Structures are given as structure tokens and as C-alpha cells.
Amino acid sequence: MQRLTFAYDDEQILEEINLTVQSGELLGLLGPNGSGKSTLLECCNRLLGPDSGRVTIDGDPIATLAPDERARRVGYVPQSESGAFPASVFETILQGRRPHGGWSPSASDREAVERVIDRLGLDGLATRNVENLSGGQRQKVRLGRALVGDPSVLLLDEPTSALDLKHRLEVMDLVVGQLQGDVAGMIAIHDLNLAARYCDRVALLAEGEVHAVGPPDVLTAEAIREVYGVEASVRRHRDRRLVVPEAPADTGPSAAEPPIEGHVADRPTPNTAETDD
Ligand SMILES: Nc1ncnc2c1ncn2[C@@H]1O[C@H](COP(=O)(O)OP(=O)(O)OP(=O)(O)O)[C@@H](O)[C@H]1O
Ligand SMILES: [Mg+2]
Structure with missing residues (x-):
């Protein structure tokens, strides 16, 4: 992203942010509550339109991509989500395949969902309504929905905040495994030690600006x-x-x-x- 600037009404949230993430790299977005991490991810996903600056994926400005193309390229895990429509774990993760094939899922879509459910250890919960899951289990389902689309960019907003110690490590290993090859990842995260362990680089956000960016040694x-x-x-x-x-x-x-x-x-x-x- 280049010179990304965003304000809510009169409140300046992001000022001229320049960050690049390479394929295979995980960039940690760190910073206090309210420093703009979620806002930045939402600008990268075009859920929010920046006031100025631009976000590109492989050189293509995200603002010019059709919504389905954007959804194919970007996997996004929101910080929180209200379950408007009750759906099973399987159906929820299947939603992540929709940009690939429209509304009627193919056999390979279903297989992709089964693989993700297996990798996330959600096997026993596939038919359970998402509303009846624990906070950590729901977080895994949201991650599964992002991973199942095989995106080239992963935007993760605190995907491990509700997970216990073991599942944090498992999920981060899974995310890093997914990045191998040609996927670029950005993760907002409060756990500095988890960030230092898994992120190739971290960006410390404060008051709308990047205070420091580089390998975890900047911490x-x-x-x-x-x-x-x-x-x-x-x-x-x-x-x-x-x-x-x-x-x-x-x-x-x-x-x-x-x-x-x-x-x-x-x-x-x-x-x-x-x-x-
Ligand atoms: N819809 C909104 N309308 C007005 N202000 C908002 C809105 N959403 C967020 N903000 C403000 O924008 C600022 C940045 O919020 P953001 O959610 O990006 O922070 P964050 O770094 O993700 O924080 P956290 O660590 O708590 O998740 C905060 O001051 C917040 O109050
Ligand atoms: Mg946030």
C-alpha cells in the first residue's frame, strides 16, 4: 500500500501508510487498541475506501478489481462478526469457495472444505451450528472460511485472540504453512511474543503512523x-x-x-x- 490515508469523519486514523508484503511473508500489525490495525486491514480489503493512497495486489489496484475477483484473491478474517444467519461449520467455511464457483458448490469445493476442517481439527463439529460454538472454535471457522478459497493475500485480524496456548501455536503454524509459496499475509495481533515467533516482519502502528517496521528485532x-x-x-x-x-x-x-x-x-x-x- 502506498500513502494510505483514512479518516472517520474528522478523526484521522491512518496517515500516509506505506507497507509492502512479499509473497511467502507474514507481516505483523502491532499497536495499541485504536491504533488503526483493523482499519488498515479493512482498507486493504476494500471494505473501507481510503481517502487517498492506494492498495495493490501483484500490481493491480484493489479498487479496480471486481468484487468476486477481489474475494478470490483476498482471504479476510475479521476481528469479530455477528452471526446474522445461523449456519453449520461446513456451510460457513463453504462460503469461502463461493467466489470461485457461484452458488452451487462442486465436489471439489466440498473436498476443499473437508480438508480445511481436518487441518483445523474441527472434524467433530462440521454439522454444528456456528452460533453454538465456543469463541475460539468460531475463530477457527472464520479462519477456515478465509483459507478454503486459496487466496494470494491473507488479511487476519487477531485470529488467535480467543485461542488457548496449544491452538494458538497450531493455528499460527497452519497460517505460516499456507503462506509457503505465493501467499502474502498480514496479521493484526496483540501477542508480541507470538508475533516475534511467527512474523517475518512487524509494523508498529501508533497514532495513525508506522512507528517502526522491520524484523521482530524492532520490538x-x-x-x-x-x-x-x-x-x-x-x-x-x-x-x-x-x-x-x-x-x-x-x-x-x-x-x-x-x-x-x-x-x-x-x-x-x-x-x-x-x-x-
Ligand atoms: N465505524 C467507526 N466510526 C468511527 N470511528 C471508528 C469506527 N471504527 C473504528 N473507529 C475508530 O478508529 C480508530 C481505529 O480503530 P481500529 O479498530 O482500526 O483500531 P485497532 O488498532 O484495530 O484496535 P484494537 O486493537 O482495539 O482492535 C479508533 O479510534 C476507533 O474508535
Ligand atoms: Mg482491531
Whole structure:
């Protein structure tokens, strides 16, 4: 995207954002609540029309693509979704094939859905109504609907926020597996450690601008303080960055001390408590 600018009424949300994602690459969109991550993804998907600037896929301006062509090329997982029409897991994921073949699904469409259901571990839930799933299961269904269309661009808005530890890792492995080859991915994500582990590059958004972009090494304690207002220790763990948030940055330097240690030091030790003098 080039010089992408977007405002809601008078509120400027994105200002001249320039970001590129290569095929096979996963770009993490990081930044505080309200920093514009979802807005950016919606502009990339043409759910929102930017005020200026443009988004291209393989050189084609997305604004000029017909809706079905756009839906074929872009797989999108929204941050949230209200289930307007109750449908089964199978039917919901099948919707992701619609841009490929119209309203009557072929045998290969159904096979593609079955494969995605299998990869997401949703086998036992295929006929269940999506409204009767847990939050994490629903999130997987939304991802399945995006993956089943074999798009060349994946736009994922916090697709792992409701998932437990194991499913987070499984889903991120799946996403990265899907990118192998010629798929470009952009993921809005709050878990900095998950981002550092899986994203090739990250972009830190703040106040409508890209504060930093690059490999996960851009996640420094200073950048985290500036963007999130949080004191954090940043360490290396098995060649990955590990971010340990300590305390809000504006509560003074003493707040950055490990809270548990500080707490324990204030209490009498068991020995003291038992001494009878
Ligand atoms: N429909 C809307 N009308 C007016 N303002 C909106 C609308 N949708 C979002 N905003 C505002 O735009 C800003 C960016 O919102 P956005 O949803 O892109 O943030 P985000 O980075 O995705 O946040 P989060 O991490 O909470 O998902 C926020 O200030 C939000 O209040
Ligand atoms: Mg959002």
C-alpha cells in the first residue's frame, strides 16, 4: 500500500501508510487498541475506501478489481462478526469457495472444505451450528472460511485472540504453512511474543503512523515504551525475542520492578512469623 490515508469523519486514523508484503511473508500489525490495525486491514480489503493512497495486489489496484475477483484473491478474517444467519461449520467455511464457483458448490469445493476442517481439527463439529460454538472454535471457522478459497493475500485480524496456548501455536503454524509459496499475509495481533515467533516482519502502528517496521528485532524496550506506554524487558530466548511486560511506563521507575518480588519483600518471612519474641 502506498500513502494510505483514512479518516472517520474528522478523526484521522491512518496517515500516509506505506507497507509492502512479499509473497511467502507474514507481516505483523502491532499497536495499541485504536491504533488503526483493523482499519488498515479493512482498507486493504476494500471494505473501507481510503481517502487517498492506494492498495495493490501483484500490481493491480484493489479498487479496480471486481468484487468476486477481489474475494478470490483476498482471504479476510475479521476481528469479530455477528452471526446474522445461523449456519453449520461446513456451510460457513463453504462460503469461502463461493467466489470461485457461484452458488452451487462442486465436489471439489466440498473436498476443499473437508480438508480445511481436518487441518483445523474441527472434524467433530462440521454439522454444528456456528452460533453454538465456543469463541475460539468460531475463530477457527472464520479462519477456515478465509483459507478454503486459496487466496494470494491473507488479511487476519487477531485470529488467535480467543485461542488457548496449544491452538494458538497450531493455528499460527497452519497460517505460516499456507503462506509457503505465493501467499502474502498480514496479521493484526496483540501477542508480541507470538508475533516475534511467527512474523517475518512487524509494523508498529501508533497514532495513525508506522512507528517502526522491520524484523521482530524492532520490538525493543524503547519502542514498546513509546508505542504502548509499558516498561518491558526484552530478552533473547532460543533465537527469538521474548517480551516480558513489567508495568505501565507512566507510574514511575519503581513500578518497573518485578511486582511479585516487591510484594514478598514487604511481608514477614515464614520464619519471622513463627518466631515468638
Ligand atoms: N465505524 C467507526 N466510526 C468511527 N470511528 C471508528 C469506527 N471504527 C473504528 N473507529 C475508530 O478508529 C480508530 C481505529 O480503530 P481500529 O479498530 O482500526 O483500531 P485497532 O488498532 O484495530 O484496535 P484494537 O486493537 O482495539 O482492535 C479508533 O479510534 C476507533 O474508535
Ligand atoms: Mg482491531
